[in-house]
Amino acid sequence: MSPPLRLAYLVFEVRKPVRWHRFMQEMLGLPEPIAHPGGGTGWRVDGARQRLVALPGAADDLLALGLECATEAHLAQLVHRLQAAGHAVVQADAALCRERAVQQLWWLRDPAQGRVELCAGLEQAPTPFASTAFPDGFETGALGLGHVVLATQDLPAMEAFYTDLLGFGVTERLATQVGPVHLRGTFLHCNQRHHSLALFDLPSSHRIHHFMLQARSLRDVGRAFERAEALSVPIDLGLGQHPDPDGTFSFYGETPSGFAFEIGAQTRQIDPGAWRTMHTHETSAWGHRPRLRLKLKMARELLKARLRTRRAPRPVAQAAALGDAL
Numbered sequence: 643m644s645p646p647l648r649l650a651y652l653v654f655e656v657r658k659p660v661r662w663h664r665f666m667q668e669m670l671g672l673p674e675p676i677a678h679p680g681g682g683t684g685w686r687v688d689g690a691r692q693r694l695v696a697l698p699g700a701a702d703d704l705l706a707l708g709l710e711c712a713t714e715a716h717l718a719q720l721v722h723r724l725q726a727a728g729h730a731v732v733q734a735d736a737a738l739c740r741e742r743a744v745q746q747l748w749w750l751r752d753p754a755q756g757r758v759e760l761c762a763g764l765e766q767a768p769t770p771f772a773s774t775a776f777p778d779g780f781e782t783g784a785l786g787l788g789h790v791v792l793a794t795q796d797l798p799a800m801e802a803f804y805t806d807l808l809g810f811g812v813t814e815r816l817a818t819q820v821g822p823v824h825l826r827g828t829f830l831h832c833n834q835r836h837h838s839l840a841l842f843d844l845p846s847s848h849r850i851h852h853f854m855l856q857a858r859s860l861r862d863v864g865r866a867f868e869r870a871e872a873l874s875v876p877i878d879l880g881l882g883q884h885p886d887p888d889g890t891f892s893f894y895g896e897t898p899s900g901f902a903f904e905i906g907a908q909t910r911q912i913d914p915g916a917w918r919t920m921h922t923h924e925t926s927a928w929g930h931r932p933r934l935r936l937k938l939k940m941a942r943e944l945l946k947a948r949l950r951t952r953r954a955p956r957p958v959a960q961a962a963a964l965g966d967a968l
């Protein structure tokens with residue numbers, strides 16, 4: 643088995659930096675961020691100097707996901723493996739390392755042309771993390787930063803890249819029907835976290851479907867849900883729980899860039915060395931009821947995807963059926 647990796651950070655390119663600033667401060671209750679010289683902003687969620695970065699730009703999407711190697715030797719080994727497989731892996735200069743708050747950094751593109759940054763030496767902040775919105779803090783440490791879910795049109799190629807080359811293991815494969823959409827997904831682990839990365843073949847105009855922060859207490863999840871409602875943050879899925887073996891109690895809302903965030907707790911851990919891939923046909927054991935706005939958003943995404951490929955004979959009827967089914 644490969645040495646463990648950890649999801650280190652996420653970098654977003656955002657059209658509305660001011661709204662993101664308010665979202666991070668009021669909804670997520672994160673402490674005062676770091677201002678980057680180039681206009682970006684970095685927030686902490688734990689003892690690390692920064693975990694979530696927003697750079698102003700047109701994409702409103704994930705710009706990069708950062709994966710941390712526990713040692714520089716493991717980072718060098720991964721870079722060598724990727725180069726031997728024919729990937730162009732670029733070493734970051736000192737300025738980019740500073741901006742990402744890491745000691746070493748290399749980056750490359752995955753099969754969907756998403757930027758993957760491999761780092762070592764995630765810098766720690768000089769003071770402990772504290773948040774009045776999440777007084778019990780977030781579950782990170784050896785498990786890394788929550789998880790990220792990517793939408794992809796080429797699940798096999800993406801899965802092969804992250805498993806064969808980066809050493810992720812497959813925790814679960816999901817196959818389910820959501821209205822007219824046959825949804826397939828792969829949940830991938832790189833440490834004891836049930837999944838640090840998941841790949842969904844959903845129609846989406848965003849590369850990222852959602853990112854998840856794992857609170858340490860149910861109370862903080864419940865309070866975050868109430869806060870989202872009070873702040874009129876759009877809710878996609880109400881409170882609910884993913885089925886075993888994940889078990890996360892969570893809700894989903896919408897970020898100022900239109901993709902989703904998930905706040906959860908009580909995610910169970912796995913033993914990566916002994917894990918056998920499971921198969922599942924449901925996304926939730928209970929709850930997670932989709933709000934009308936999510937049904938409409940999914941219908942729009944399906945319609946756009948169908949129009950792009952021009953394969954659907956009756957895209958409007960299919961989109962309407964999706965809305966009815968959710």
Ligand SMILES: [Fe+2]
Pocket residue numbers: 789791852853854904
């Ligand atoms: Fe999730």
